[in-house]
Amino acid sequence: MDANQNLPLERSWYIGNTIFAILYGVELCMFFLSSYFLWKSKSDNSRKFYIIYGAILTILITIAMSCNLFFGQMMWIEHRDVDGGPVAYFGENVQAWYNVFGTAADITADILSNALMLYRCYVFWGSSSPWAVVFPGLLFLSSAVMGLISTVQSARADFFAAVNLVIPWLVLTLTFNVVTTCMIAFRLVSVGRGLRQILGKERAEVYTGVVAILIESALPFTLLGIGYVITYVRNDPEALAFASIWGCFVSLSPQAIILRVSLGAGWTKQTISQYGTDTPFEFSAASRSNGTALQTIADSRTGKESAGGSGSTSTFPVFSRKQDTTTSLVDIV
Template sequence: MGDQVFQLERSWYIGNAFFAILYGLQLSMYFQTIYLSLNTSEGSRRTRTFNIVFSTALLCFITVALACNLFFGQAMWIEHRDFEGGPAAYFGENIAAWYNTLGTAADVTANVLGDGMMLYRCHVFWGHSPLAMVFPVLLYLGSVAMGITTTIQSGLPSGDFFKGTAVNFGIPWLVLTIVFNIVVTAMIVTRLLSVHYRVNKVVGREATKRYTGLLAILVESALPFTVLGVCYLALYVKEIPESLAFADIWGAFVALSPQAIVLRIAMGGAWTKETFNRLESGMELSVIDNATNDLEGDRDAKSRSSSSHV
């Protein structure tokens, strides 16, 4: 029993530490996004405005989630350290406190926004096939409904997000959210690899890195978020203390992954509908091919110039 108590406390502490580190990364990407959106002409004015509003909303929600976690840790370890049964007992008695429910609601809302971004990005990649979007849309709506229900259940008196009745709603929510991300990730990666194969045959590997390189696949598909979600679900279902740490880390990536996509959009390196339209018509291939030929021509000219001087 003692070991399990310490595991719970360690897990909560480690989770908060990683959450704080990832929050710093979130802040860095946020300010880069704002700077690029305000000081460059990349994308339309509507897109730049969306980048600012969406990024600010994500940052606000994830800030509330982190602040609530840290406040609960302070109450558990410092202000009420003499609570009968120790910090673990205080944790069990106060996990449904209003500030914890607020933190859960903030994280769930950030997840709704992030999944909405992924749904839109999937539409960008598969917009030519509306039928392909039916299943992801249904998963998204189910995930939103279960996320709201889980938040309400965990906030009821004697509620606990990590065990009891709330888990009966939390597991379906996590399953729907993670299955949604697996499906959307698979769809986006499939399209990226398909385009990579097509473009690579025409212009070569170096010229396609911006569109279909490893970084593009990781960011556009939010693959790290999906993998972390699978790990978190496996621990959450077993109701073991280590799930607390993964809850915080996964909760940070709820905002971090969509923020990375928005930053990529602000930098002008993200896929858009226009990108696919140009690729479908062959225009993008021609542009890349011409740029590659120009680059090679410049190199040849420099080589000939050097030879003539010798």
């Protein structure tokens, strides 16, 4: 293979690493913002979990990006004159420790990301149909095991050398993402119809709008995964770019969910336990007269006063005027 034939592969990886670096900066900003808002909130249970979870994801994605950039330095700068050029060096050093380390970090981040998606799926479906999360749970366990085995295979040339385990892992994790994305998106669309009738379009938009569906269901992450699998199976050069971008969204998508939760705009167990996810919605007369947590959040964004009466509104905490108790939309039990 001559140099001109290698150029598409090199361009693809270079573009992928560049976009990865840009998205990494976005992920860092989201992590620090969400950590700040969670730290200022009154919800001790959720803030500790989400801050630690976000920090672990950030560390893992930092390792993955650093290893990718170091591999690029070794390929394009330190050893650019090897026989066959940078692509030949890349093929001969796929099992180098830094590449395996970066792959392991990315796969670990993917397992953590899928775990959060499984939990979010349970949040939306567990109260009414707990059995609905059984199939996604089995897919999650299968993809996690296959991902760990793929990591071992990438480090050892003699480990299942005749079988490429990357494709089964990609198919399993992509299937899991498609299933959970569809389940969450369907739930949000169903909830949106009832909320718009009860709360009005502006208030319901906070929780069931297009942005909410995109983030809560991790739709961009799933679409990128589909693109990666297609290009990888076809052996297209663009697979390298998709791999880098998809690898960054492993951390970016859950961090976006955490940021929504920290801002009081994300669905949580407490939100669903109070109002449920079944439609049509039936709010009691007391709830309509005293205001709801959803209304409080929406009012704080639209500048309107809560239906519960006069007074200022706040996102953290939300005060129930009827029972004189304090609750938070970011509590997880």
